[in-house]
Amino acid sequence: MNRQRCLALDAEDPLAPLRAQFELPEGVIYLDGNSLGVLPRATASRVQQVVAEEWGRDLIRSWNTAGWIHMPQRLGDKIAALIGANAGEVVVADSTSVNLFKVLSAALNLVRERAPQRTVIVSERHNFPTDLYIAESLARERGLELRLVDADAIAGQLDDTLAVLMLTHVNYRTGRMHAMDELTAAAHAAGALVVWDLAHSAGAVPVSLGAADFAVGCGYKYLNGGPGAPAFAWAHPRHTAHMDTKQLWQPLSGWMGHAAPFEFVPHYQPAAGVSRFVCGTPPVLAMAALECGIDSVLAAEPLGGMAALRRKSLALTELFIQLVEERCAGQGLALQTPRDLQWRGSQVSFSREDGGYAIVQALIERGVIGDFRAPDLLRFGFTPLYTRFVDVWDAVEHLVQVMKSGEWREARFNQRAAVT
């Protein structure tokens, strides 16, 4: 393998034209799309149109004339196509944390009605913290136990005390992917419900929600929706078919999830279907940006869609692992991402006993943007929509130089920023 061969891989890549959809800054190799996706070219003008025309000129009328009021459902339908769900099963609203609160509450309410002796929420010890904090909060409020276990120990926890199994499909630290179908089936066989967080899956890897109960996901990572973009929530239609709030109840009962918000009646009656997971007024500017981001992923559909993106993602991560292990051998970098393609998301993480933060900073100064996750992880995301094989080569070349030169030992690379 050499740089020339990487350029050839790009020339042969059927997904290569998708890169032209994005504004990519000169001199940057961006391997952090798993934290914040890049800017689609369409976004700036679309946001400007919403600001100047829909808001500025048409004002309040745009709730009807520009279809603002239907954004949670319209964007939800688009995301559904990316996560193996059906139209009408997803809404866009709020943040991932808030949506997790909604769906985990709904799941726990279902269990409380049907099997109150089930009092344990199981999750992974290294799940993304906000998921654990939300689950901790609900466990506290309801007197339940939140049990955190290592990924390999999950299967052993599925017994008749289990209320809800709550997992993130692709781990934010290691990029390790859970067997969604198997774990959903096993939890159901044990009589429990399952909630999946698709933050590192939507737009990154194919997802088959199948018979799962609820899911949430993030708009600003692989969906390229912009910083702090709204998130989404999915519920299996067997749950949202019930209009009886004893059968499905989520506590963030805001007016936009009401069956008739503009009747202004004093009592809450949830909207039909998944729309009851909408709460407050949709954040229109942010929704418009997110829609452009979702569209940038949907643009892969004629080229093979998520399956094609997945093939390229694995080729990119495989190449990165191979090059780092060959060219940085003896530099103390230990792969933390599964070698087995089946269990690998769209990122690669290496641990290093010390210096991880500084090495990432030294790379950033060279224009190779990955990130560091305490205590010891160097994390690199590979978004097949816009990452080229030659970017992988060049990123590793920089890493080789950073390690061999020892430049990362300079003091300035150790000054922690507020957000690391």
Place this chain on the structure above:
Amino acid sequence: MNRQRCLALDAEDPLAPLRAQFELPEGVIYLDGNSLGVLPRATASRVQQVVAEEWGRDLIRSWNTAGWIHMPQRLGDKIAALIGANAGEVVVADSTSVNLFKVLSAALNLVRERAPQRTVIVSERHNFPTDLYIAESLARERGLELRLVDADAIAGQLDDTLAVLMLTHVNYRTGRMHAMDELTAAAHAAGALVVWDLAHSAGAVPVSLGAADFAVGCGYKYLNGGPGAPAFAWAHPRHTAHMDTKQLWQPLSGWMGHAAPFEFVPHYQPAAGVSRFVCGTPPVLAMAALECGIDSVLAAEPLGGMAALRRKSLALTELFIQLVEERCAGQGLALQTPRDLQWRGSQVSFSREDGGYAIVQALIERGVIGDFRAPDLLRFGFTPLYTRFVDVWDAVEHLVQVMKSGEWREARFNQRAAVT
């Protein structure tokens, strides 16, 4: 009074220059800023800068370099100046509905610790529905009673069963304003806590939170933050001084309200002060637009600030009431907004036995944008930042013509839109 005199009032108005801050569409008299504020001229370029430069060019680094991470607090400090609070007491996050869930939960948790025999939440029957829906949800989850009473009956409800008095300062239907100081003091004297919704107050009327416990408010009405703009939450510092979560606990414990979000520790420890009311990742584009909106209100500070805005607001509403009652006498329009200036917000509502919806639609076709609230209210908001006295004259002139011509009886004005 005549049109000439109104033009003279505008010529004398010291706040008149503030209107130049806004993009106001030609041919429109906008009396719906209490539903969606207009577009500040600064917003489009600021949003564009955030999209193209901070996101597109600087990408993930902008969390530090552009200060994205501090937006909830920075915008909160600016809002604090408009609602009689201090810097460090307000954060911007999520929607009004979600923030109300947080602060009402926190208030109920405090009462549960200190006086568990208090099991009643009192609110106003005609409070904005989303407030009632959120309170209904929390009452349901906790086995409490949500008691809805007429505004005049509130004082009679303040007894030793009261847990929380939850009110919106200015009623969205009538524009009637509660005596915030008196009701806060009376509820405290009864041993209860008080939660205020400032949706129709922030940027519209002076607010003195004083000793109140919690408050929330809306970013897209008088703060001109754009459709679905983020909302805010305020907590009295005597509550947020406690780090013991038994003393203050809100259940939407997302990572951005954690004491150390980038430590990625598995257990939740709330941030100091009001920052614990932040939950998920801040919606940066929407926050940037909101900041421009807040700044458009703060621009009144050198001209007398909220006190000056209040004087003009009352002059506008007083003129509107006088002209409608004189010029539309006998047309069935009955004032629902308090005549006493002390209890009037920044809007005027008239009821009419029938035809209210169609009359509003006929006005909208003429470029006079107000709104209708079922079953019978014609609602007109007067934002002193950009509404002129001559706009009041012209709006009433159109209303006179609509009523006298009977044009509102045309069938097309009765076709209800999705959002009314």
